[in-house]
Amino acid sequence: MTAPTALDRAVAFLRCPHCAEDLRRTDASLRCPTGHVFDVARQGYVTLLSGANNPHVADTAAMVAAREEFLAPGHLDPISAALAPLVADAGAAEDGCVLDVGGGTGRHLGRVLDGSPDRVGIAVDLSKHALRRAARAHPRLAAVCCDVWRGLPIRTGSVAAAINVFAPRNGAELCRVLAPRGTLLIVTPTGRHLAELVGELGLLTVASDKRGRLADTLGPGLVLRSQESVTWRRELGHAEVRAVVGMGPNAWHQDPAALAEKIAALPANVEVGFSVDVSVYRPAVS
Numbered sequence: 593m594t595a596p597t598a599l600d601r602a603v604a605f606l607r608c609p610h611c612a613e614d615l616r617r618t619d620a621s622l623r624c625p626t627g628h629v630f631d632v633a634r635q636g637y638v639t640l641l642s643g644a645n646n647p648h649v650a651d652t653a654a655m656v657a658a659r660e661e662f663l664a665p666g667h668l669d670p671i672s673a674a675l676a677p678l679v680a681d682a683g684a685a686e687d688g689c690v691l692d693v694g695g696g697t698g699r700h701l702g703r704v705l706d707g708s709p710d711r712v713g714i715a716v717d718l719s720k721h722a723l724r725r726a727a728r729a730h731p732r733l734a735a736v737c738c739d740v741w742r743g744l745p746i747r748t749g750s751v752a753a754a755i756n757v758f759a760p761r762n763g764a765e766l767c768r769v770l771a772p773r774g775t776l777l778i779v780t781p782t783g784r785h786l787a788e789l790v791g792e793l794g795l796l797t798v799a800s801d802k803r804g805r806l807a808d809t810l811g812p813g814l815v816l817r818s819q820e821s822v823t824w825r826r827e828l829g830h831a832e833v834r835a836v837v838g839m840g841p842n843a844w845h846q847d848p849a850a851l852a853e854k855i856a857a858l859p860a861n862v863e864v865g866f867s868v869d870v871s872v873y874r875p876a877v878s
Contacts, residue, residue, distance in 0.1 A: 602714050602736075609742070635727055651721065655840070658834070660725060671757060679707065688774065690712070693756045693759060698725065704755065713730065717737065740761065749772065753776075755776075763809055772875060783798045784867035788865060792857075796842055817874050818871075823865065824865075830856070837851065
């Protein structure tokens with residue numbers, strides 16, 4: 593008998609994006625009782641989108657390739673290292689899956705799952721380019737294409753821990769899917785993040801009131817329990833600088849030719865500081 597895949601195990605936590613009914617796996621598809629069918633892509637991910645058109649722009653193939661290039665040497669692994677014990681601690685309080693909202697290539701969720709050996713992980717993202725990689729990032733990680741602004745195709749109260757790293761977040765939906773004693777971990781950059789590159793390359797800056805705005809976007813259903821800052825430094829060559837710029841929102845705001853000139857003017861190796869806040873939220877009723 594064929595061993596169950598990550599998606600087979602994750603179906604217990606998924607729901608139909610059209611009617612919110614439970615899903616079940618049948619061969620190469622997921623189906624709900626009312627007849628909605630979702631084919632599993634040959635790369636292993638499944639698309640659970642409601643509606644015909646995507647209202648939001650997903651990361652491009654070039655952005656995902658840049659992210660994979662930058663993540664591969666472990667430049668952002670301190671984030672995973674900070675998240676893993678927090679997720680493991682959350683597991684003691686609730687049953688359920690680990691959800692990565694805006695999970696990208698699955699790098700962070702895969703390392704978090706290493707520290708929670710009994711958990712199933714689900715990475716949701718709008719970029720199919722990213723999900724093709726996420727589907728093979730970890731044997732217990734299922735990859736699902738969805739639009740977080742339209743709703744998460746996740747059963748209510750089924751998430752023991754959710755993580756969100758530099759990604760969009762829908763506060764109402766996160767509150768809905770979290771178990772009563774579930775934990776939401778949000779990673780956001782501070783004003784010191786990539787400071788050595790921001791001025792030299794004209795990168796986007798972090799809003800001074802970002803912490804307050806984060807709480808506002810989540811709404812009253814989620815309460816901040818703790819927050820810690822994580823900082824580290826890395827020496828980056830020009831190729832790595834191009835990758836870190838190209839993997840995120842800066843990719844949409846930079847002229848490639850002008851950016852190439854600015855990077856060429858940098859020293860061959862630049863010591864760059866990384867700085868993020870890890871915020872721990874829980875449902876207000878817990």
